[in-house]
Amino acid sequence: MASRPKLMEKIRRDNTSKLEIIIVGAGLGGLGAAIALLLAGHTVHVLEGASQISEVGAGIQVLPNSSRVLISWGMERMLSTYATRPKQCNMLGWKGNLISSMDFHTYTRECGTPFWDFHRANLHKCLQDRAVELGAIIEVNTKVVDVVVAEDERTADVVLQDGRRKAADLVVGADGIHSKCREILLAREDPPILTGDLAYRLLLKTEEMMRDPELKGFVEDPQVNYWIGPDAHAVNYVLRGGELFNMVLLVPDDMPAGASTLEGNVEEMRALYKDWDPRIPKLLALCESVYKWRLCIRPTLEPSWSHPSGTFTTLGDAVHATLPYLASGAGMSLEDGHVLGLCLARLTSKAPEQKKLALEVYERCRRARTERVVQRGNLQQRLYHLHDGPEQRKRDELLRAFGGVDGREVNFGERGLEYGADPLAWRWGGVGKWLLTYDCEEDVEAHWPKQSGPKYSASEDVVRERANL
Template sequence: MRPLIPVKEKQVREDSCRLKILAVGAGLAGLGAAISCLLAGHDVVVFESAVELAEVGAGIQILPNSSRVLCHWGLEAELDQYATRPRKLNFFGWKGNLITSMDFQESEAKFPGTWYKDFHRANLQKCLINRVLELGGTITCNSRVVDIVVSEDGTTATAVTADGRRETADLVIGADGVFSKLTEILYGRPDPPTKTGDLAYRLLLSTKEMLKDPELANFVKEPQVNYWLGPDAHAVNYVLRGGKLFNMVLIVPDDIPEESRPTVEGNVEEMCSLFQGWDPRIEKLLRLCKSVQKWRLCIRLGKDRWTHPSGAWTMLGDAVHATLPYLASGAGMAFEDGAVLGECLSRFPNSPGIDKKSPSFLAQKRHALAVFEKCRRERTHMVVSRGNIQQYLYHLHDGPEQEERDRKMQMVPTPPGEALAWRDPGLAPKLLGYDHIADVNQKWNIPDGAEGRETSTQPRL
């Protein structure tokens, strides 16, 4: 039986039409962009600042829009060995009262070929790394990029590493995360992310002790995603790695000192005290925690340009549009970025003898990047903005607004703007049903800077 989402075959390109691409950052955004550009037939090198690609991070939820991209990249079979497939999503009040539930299979059926699955970040990243290498890409660690220099003629950009190495490429893709330094180089000014007033405790628990407690064992035996909504805070949890690990994220007001690093060691007793009086199951789970770290949560609205005027350098992922994790869509937006960029670069001509420094070729490259931004800026701004709304909805104090929030989540059908965003009729079809190829098709022939008119003016070679 043919898959509903076709796997993209790697394009074969003439040497003269094949870009040398350097992706800076081996996180989800950088690796996703590398895969997509390799599938488009270009050569890709990934520079990563870490000394080695170690196993870091915790859980990641993959939604239908993300799964569409991962299937398109040919990753479904390898990912399946690491996936946990939750049956449903539950929203509780902070005292443990069930507000509403959503069946994941019913939701994904609206977007054929897609799925909801949960992964440990390290397993997801490993599958992406393997795909980059399988497609002929190169990953170089211990390569912290401290500067990008665009050539005088604008045809190439050179990445300069902290140890003085220089790597020149036809296109540099900056994917160095929410605390990006490359955006500051691009804009020529400081560009810190915006603090949101929240921080996240992230912890992974072994499920051995949970299985001994009848109140907690069901969380492991029946994989589900659970949210607890409370005053100024909320909690999320789900199982990973076939039920061996239990992922928890706790969101509370940010108390990390201004002068501190954005990630610091947390205090378990302090964390537990913040959830005293909550659902007894939350309190039991937190008592199983031995150590914890906390992360300051920041966002980027992506209002400034993402691409250098030369077309030799662009940015994507959290470096330009970091969002709060309340839609579980940060990874999805990164994957979509890479998918759109690769689709745009796949539309380059493929004829022998083309001069990559010719005005027509450079115009084609700039057009491709302009379409990339057209496709991504409005959508990622929508996700960042909705994440901010979720922050408000999730953290309501008990009272009339909280009761109205819960009432809307219990309505059938639910109204636009309800707090369970993946079911919101005003958001879910746009968020979960996104098709990056259709988006590029729609915008490819719109003149740069003139959205809305359908005249074809892209450069021809």
């Protein structure tokens, strides 16, 4: 059983080691990084191009590896007000037959931290409030168009759309999947990769659901449900203590070239699921309007996440955007920010060599892990969307088999099951052992070079870790 995370205490620094840091982007990743860097004792200025700080009205699942980060930042009490703790996750066939389940409470005890479901706006606001409480300066309407490294390579300027420039010891690009910072670092355009899927996201008020005997159980007994079927799947769970019901429908991408978010046609959405489990059409009948999001990925950033000077780095979706099919995109961004903060907490001066080392260790800790998440998300896309037939039946057999022998210390090989092959990926037989149990502090400690050891080189370790994926 894992231990509870240690609460971080804010480091007090003088100007000899306190960095002036600019974070580009005030999304979940940018605000998380702000918290971690402030706890590390640095000064943080967050620049957001939009006219206001906001998040889309949709649900988000926070897995134990991510709740561990949030708890270590001292946010458990404020987040508990908004969190729903689902009992379990259910995998259902597209006609509604239960295939297999995962007991979240058992995994919570094993991991030491919980599964939480949030309205995304509540999680975002809590991160913003915590960042401000720690001393972050957040500025909206400040669109960054360039990052210019100084001639002495000790600082960098962000250039704003209105022509102003702001100097920093470190610039952190946390501006999402359509990242300008990524393209600045690469010195070329670099659009995200299409996946062939899009997501309809909708929130339903539960009042009408409670009037229907077939639907009220979703509210009264909070669980996460996945329906998996031909070319599509559906996910739902309760938010805000039963006040709202979150649904995400994942279907083939039919959006025009260049679009990323569009208003959806409710009747068109309903038609895609008309032959599924009758409860889904019932739920969709309660929906009056919907938006759809094109789903894209970014496998990683080559050759490096950071500028060689140590004055400019990137994190989150700007580097490694993934399909949401492992519910780990935001979690990876939060981990990125935490690891970056832990690395920069070790600075004893503002010397370029120290910054470079911190960024090398940051990338060493994060690159292979985030690549694995992107790859597994791609695999989940295929597993969830199988048509009825031999492959689908084999998938369902695996779901049942792994569910019957689930346990952290189980030797799956002895039982004729291949470790990692569980289609319910969060379980120990899937990727749970390395995904859910990750500890940022332990990873940084393990990868930080010892004073007596050889000169640290990130590139060799990245190659070795990739070879072990």
